[in-house]
Amino acid sequence: MQGLLIDPGALPPECEALRAEVRAFLAEEMPAVTPLRRNRNWTGADAAFSRKMGERGWLGMTWPKRYGGHERSMLERYVVLEEMLAVGAPVAAHWIADRQSGPLLMRYAPDTLAPRIVPLIARGEAFFCIGMSEPDSGSDLASIRSRAERRADHRGEGWVINGRKVWTSGAHRAHFMICLVRTGQRDAGGSDNRHGGMSQFLVDMTTPGLTVRPIINQLGEHDFNEVTFDDVFVPADHLIGNEGDGWKQVGAELAFERSGPERYLSSSQLLLEMLDVADADDPRHAVALGRVVAQYGTLRQMSLGVAAMLARGENPALAASLVKDQGALVEQAMPDLAHELFGGTVEPGSTLHQSMLYTTLAVPSFSLRGGTREILRGIIAKGLDLR
Ligand SMILES: Cc1cc2nc3c(=O)[nH]c(=O)nc-3n(C[C@H](O)[C@H](O)[C@H](O)COP(=O)(O)OP(=O)(O)OC[C@H]3O[C@@H](n4cnc5c(N)ncnc54)[C@H](O)[C@@H]3O)c2cc1C
Numbered sequence: 001m002q003g004l005l006i007d008p009g010a011l012p013p014e015c016e017a018l019r020a021e022v023r024a025f026l027a028e029e030m031p032a033v034t035p036l037r038r039n040r041n042w043t044g045a046d047a048a049f050s051r052k053m054g055e056r057g058w059l060g061m062t063w064p065k066r067y068g069g070h071e072r073s074m075l076e077r078y079v080v081l082e083e084m085l086a087v088g089a090p091v092a093a094h095w096i097a098d099r100q101s102g103p104l105l106m107r108y109a110p111d112t113l114a115p116r117i118v119p120l121i122a123r124g125e126a127f128f129c130i131g132m133s134e135p136d137s138g139s140d141l142a143s144i145r146s147r148a149e150r151r152a153d154h155r156g157e158g159w160v161i162n163g164r165k166v167w168t169s170g171a172h173r174a175h176f177m178i179c180l181v182r183t184g185q186r187d188a189g190g191s192d193n194r195h196g197g198m199s200q201f202l203v204d205m206t207t208p209g210l211t212v213r214p215i216i217n218q219l220g221e222h223d224f225n226e227v228t229f230d231d232v233f234v235p236a237d238h239l240i241g242n243e244g245d246g247w248k249q250v251g252a253e254l255a256f257e258r259s260g261p262e263r264y265l266s267s268s269q270l271l272l273e274m275l276d277v278a279d280a281d282d283p284r285h286a287v288a289l290g291r292v293v294a295q296y297g298t299l300r301q302m303s304l305g306v307a308a309m310l311a312r313g314e315n316p317a318l319a320a321s322l323v324k325d326q327g328a329l330v331e332q333a334m335p336d337l338a339h340e341l342f343g344g345t346v347e348p349g350s351t352l353h354q355s356m357l358y359t360t361l362a363v364p365s366f367s368l369r370g371g372t373r374e375i376l377r378g379i380i381a382k383g384l385d386l387r
Pocket residue numbers: 129130131132133134136137138139140166167168169170224365368369370371372373374375
C-alpha cells in the first residue's frame with residue numbers, strides 16, 4: 001500500500017539508495033508500532049529516536065559541515081522526511097529545529113552563537129519551539145505585545161523579555177525557543193510600517209522567569225502550551241539578526257515551515273486503512289480512493305518542486321502556501337470520505353474505526369497551524385498579483 005501512496009518516481013540514484021537505508025532503519029526501529037500510533041504521525045516525539053537520526057546523519061542533512069551538517073541535497077532530505085512521515089515515525093522532538101530553527105540561526109545568528117548551537121541540532125540533542133502567536137495575535141502577528149527591553153545588570157549585557165506566547169508546540173520538551181517580540185514601536189522606520197520594531201531572540205527554556213503550562217488539545221493530548229515570560233534575561237548575543245528585522249526573518253522562516261511534505265502527509269494513515277479494506281470491485285471505492293491517491297501524487301510533485309526551489313536558493317513562499325493550502329484541503333476531506341465509504345460497515349474498534357476517530361478530531365487544526373487557510377490564500381493572491 002505504501003508504494004501506492006509514495007511512488008518513488010524518478011529521483012536520482014543516491015536518493016533511492018538512501019530510501020532503502022531509511023526503510024531498513026525504520027523496520028528495525030519501529031517493528032511493533034500500531035496503526036493507531038502511526039496516526040499521530042509527526043506529532044509523536046521520542047528524544048532517543050531523534051538522537052539516532054542524528055547519528056545516522058539525517059538531521060541538518062543539507063547544512064554545511066562546519067555547522068555539523070552533512071552537505072547532502074534537498075531531495076535526499078525530502079526522501080528521509082517522507083519515509084519518516086509514511087510510517088508515523090516519532091519525529092516531533094527535532095522537527096522544528098531541523099526544519100526552520102537551524103537554517104534561521106545559520107543565516108542570521110552571530111558567529112558567537114550559531115556554531116555553538118546548530119551542531120547540537122544536527123546531533124538530535126537540541127529541540128526547539130516557535131514563540132510567535134500570542135493570546136490576541138495569531139494571523140495578525142504584527143500585533144504582538146510581548147516585549148524585550150535592553151538591560152545591563154549583574155547578569156551582564158542583554159535584554160529582558162516580558163509577555164505571553166500561546167499554542168507553542170513542543171515547548172515542554174524544547175531546549176530553546178526562537179521568540180518574536182517587540183523591541184521598538186510598531187511603526188518603527190515610518191508610520192506606514194506596521195511590521196517594524198520586532199526582533200527575534202534565542203531563549204534558553206531553563207531561564208528563570210520562563211514558565212511553560214500545558215494546553216490539552218481536543219484529542220486529549222499535550223502538544224502545545226502557553227509560555228509566560230516574567231523578566232526573562234537573554235544575553236546580548238542571543239539577538240538573532242539585526243534589531244527590528246524580526247518581521248523579515250519570520251517571513252523567511254515561515255516559508256520553511258510551510259514547505260515540507262508534512263503539510264500533506266498528516267492523514268495518510270487513514271488512507272492506508274481505507275485502502276486495506278476497500279473492495280476493488282466496488283466502483284464507489286475505486287473512484288473515490290483512486291481520486292485521493294491521484295491528489296496525493298500531485299501534491300507530492302508540487303512539494304518536491306518546493307524542495308527543488310529551496311535547493312536553488314529561490315523564495316518558495318507562494319508555492320509553499322499553495323501546497324499547504326491544497327494539502328490541508330485533501331487531508332481534511334479524508335474523515336468525511338471514510339464515513340461516506342465505510343461509515344455503515346466499519347467494525348467498531350477496528351484499526352480503520354480508530355483511525356477515523358483520531359483523524360476526525362485531528363484535521364481541524366491542519367488549516368490553522370502554520371498559517372490559516374485565509375492567510376495562505378491572501379499570500380497566494382498577492383503572489384499572483386491578484387490583490
Ligand atoms: C496544532 C497547532 C499548533 C500550533 N503551533 C504553534 C507554535 O508552535 N507556535 C506559534 O507561535 N503558534 C502556533 N500555533 C498557532 C497558529 O499559528 C495560529 O493558530 C494561527 O496563526 C491562527 O491564529 P489564531 O489562532 O489567533 O486565529 P485568528 O488569527 O484569530 O483567526 C481566526 C479566523 O479568522 C481568520 N482571519 C484572521 N485574519 C484574517 C484576515 N485578515 N482575512 C481573512 N480571514 C482572517 C483566520 O483565517 C481564522 O479562520 C499553532 C496552532 C495549532 C492549531
